Amino acid sequence: MNLRQSLARIRKFQEQYGLNLVQGDATYVYLNLSQVRAELLSIDLLEYLEFAQLGDIESVLSLAGLYTGDLLAHNEPQNSDFDEWLDVQRVKLRDDLITTLLRMVNQPVGVSIDEKRQCARKLIEIDPYQEVGYRTLMQTASQLGLIAKVERTFRECAKKLRDDLDVDPEEETIELYQKLLPKLSPATTRALILPQPAPPLVANGVEIQTPQSILATTQLEQNKRAGLPRVMVLYMPHNAADPMEQLAASLVDDITIGLCRLRTLSVVAPYTSKRVVSESPIDSFEGLNAQFGVNYAVDSKIVRRDGFCFLSVKLVDVATQEIVWAEKQKFDYVLPEQQYRQLSIRIILSVVSVIEKSELDRYNKLYQDPNAYYWYLIGKKEIDKFDLPKLHQSRQAFKNALTASPDFVPALSGIARTMQKEWLMRARSEKDILLEGEQIAKRAAPADPDDERPLRELGTISMYLGKFDDSLEYFDQGESINPQHADLLADYADALNHYGYLELSFEKIEQAIALNPLAPDYYYWVGAGTLHDLDRYSEAIDFIQRMQNPRVAARPMAACWAMLGEKEKAFECRDQALEDNPNFRIDDWIKGMCLRVPEQRQKYEDSLREAGFQ
Structure with a gap:
């Protein structure tokens, strides 16, 4: 197609849509910017060039938003002089933006942490081998207390360089990572860069790859190396259909999650504990060490005597089968919060020798209203069932808890979770219920900064809303609060x-x-x-x-x-x-x-x- 034909097509297109942007005469073809000045049209390249002249952080962020790829990315090359000119202009625009972004991430004042993070992400998007971008993300994540994100960013950088270029990160990147995570030795850091595969197994002359689950470093292995005692909390029901038994089971389940928050313990998650109880009769606890590495078992059950219910709790040393602590608490609907607090603190004091005072104080004050706690346990009992009526019952129970205690964080988190589950069950239709759940979780998060549950709900809801960066930020924060919360x-x-x-x-x-x-x-x-x-x-x-x-x-x-x-x-x-x-x-x-x-x-x-x- 020659220039005359192109101009004819442009003229026809402009007449069809009432435009008057490209004009020409016998000598020149030029832009008529009158409609742009009147804000009837916009040209992103002109906006880009205007912002590029300003140089402040707001303008740089606007540049980052406007730059979505090479100039005229959909233009098909014709081996013409225009193609050569376009290549030069593309490289210039790209390099100028990289230089501008580098200036912003290295600027000591006048640029906020969030702004630096936005610039660093754009830098990596444009040039995925630009390690300054990764280092900026690591530094800002450390400043925000997102240690998991520091490690994830370093791994992402190392993997990209290794897979595409077959090189390691720069020494500056490695040294920064070691500085931000000082507990890691240089050997450990190198292992993250170039993980050493285990030797393959061979059977009948055929090589069998070792499962990745055996190779991976897990939180459990880290706990073992630190010598943390491992605890399994067991609840032994006599009649699972008994409402009192169900209430006690939910309470014990919540105790387990509470224990997980303590960095001086390794705790088996509640689901595994329930299956241990339901799938095999427990006559002794000695097998728990061999199968799950458990050092202590908390044996809990409901005992009825003289018309009253009691929650019987024993702490058992698995190796010796010795009962090192035992307690029997009166258990009813009136004061479950009181029993919960006493039981939790007694278990903690029995298993660990030293616990930070602030953690104990927070734990002691977490559940302040017994009525709210009762409704919370009722709601929690139904929340994991994929049944809409049950889900609505669960939400109503959480709302009842909030009536008794308006800022009760576990109930707020529970409502948010029912909303994202309902959205899934309704085949991912309108997102209004997700947005409502997001607002409730955002209300819950500041009420108790040491509770990871609102952050978990915000992470999941943000994921479903397509806000992927926000989702990972929330999960990073949640994991930093409770790295042992398996769910x-x-x-x-x-x-x-x-x-x-x-x-x-x-x-x-x-x-x-x-x-x-x-x-x-x-x-x-x-x-x-x-x-x-x-x-x-x-x-x-x-x-x-x-x-x-x-x-x-x-x-x-x-x-x-x-x-x-x-x-x-x-x-x-x-x-x-x-x-x-x-x-x-x-x-x-x-x-x-x-x-x-x-x-x-x-x-x-x-x-x-x-x-x-x-």
Whole structure:
């Protein structure tokens, strides 16, 4: 197409839409900016050049927002002089912006932490090998107390450089990482950069890869190295349908979560404890050490005598079977908060020798209203059931708790969680309920800065709203408060998957499983999804088969079998999935997927189509 033809097409386009931007005569073609000056039209390049002349941080952030890629990125090269000119202009715009962003992240005053973080992210987006951007993110994360983000950023930097360029990070980056995490030795840092694979196993002449779960460094291993005593809290019900037993079980479950906050203990998550009780009769506790590394068992049960209920609690040294502490508390609906506080403090004092006074004070004051606490336990009992009426009952119980105590953080967090669960159950329709849940969680977070639960809900809701950076920030903060909350780590792993940090996601779900060895199916669902996205289909299938109810994961199972070429198994799983959800359509499902990386969504769609889904 020659210039005359191009001008004719432009003229026709402008007449169709009432524009008068490009004009020409017998000699020149030029821009008529009168409509731009009248704000009837906007040209992003002109805006960009205006902001570039100003140089202040607000203008630089505007530049970062306007720069979405190379100049005229969709222009198809024709091996012309124009193409050579365009290449020069693209490089100049790009390099000028990188220079401007570097100036901002290195500016000692006049630029806030949040502004530096925005500039650093844009710097990495434009030049993913620009280590100054990673170092800025590490420094600002450390200033905000987000230690997990420091490590994640360093790992991301090291992996990018290793995968693409086969080089290590600069010494300055490594030294900064060691400075921000002073407990790490140089050898440990090097291991993060270049992890050493374990020697392969060989059976019948065939090499067997060591499962990643064996190779990964987990919170549990760190606790072992620190010599932390490991505790399992067990509740032995006589009649699981008894409302009093259910209330006691919820109370004991909450005690376990409370113990997890203490950095001087390693605590087995409640779900594993429940399965230990339900799946095998416990005559003695000696097997708990071999299977779960437990040093102490808290044996709790309801005892009835003379018309009264008592909560019997014993702390048992697993190695010697010695009861090192025992207590029997009157237990009823009137003062559950009082029993909770006394029981919690007694267990803590029995297991650890020294506890920071501030932690004890906060723990002692956490639940101030017995009526609120009762309603909270009632709501908590129903919250994990995928049943809308039960979910509404749970929300109402939490609201009753707030009537008694308006700023009761666990109840506020509970309401937010019911809202994001209801959104999922309603097939990810309108997002009003998510936005309402977000506001409630934001109200809860400042009320108790030492409670990670509101941050967990904010992280999950932000993920579903597509605010991926915010989601990871919330989970970073939550993990820094309670690094042993297994359910939070599982949700964190899901958020990392949605962001596209697949390796880190799998590491995080392994940490969650290490803390909760008899994990709920949700953990394996998250892990299997991440393994699928990593093209590790056989391992994903193994994860699904570890679920108590693997049928609920028939759809991802079908996708994995299909990618392995096992079409018969894939179609069998597809038929199961469609039998349970006959209205499933790929296009509808894909629309509701909140994934930052489009290729990840495309990979899942391709797998499903390969498995025969429509």
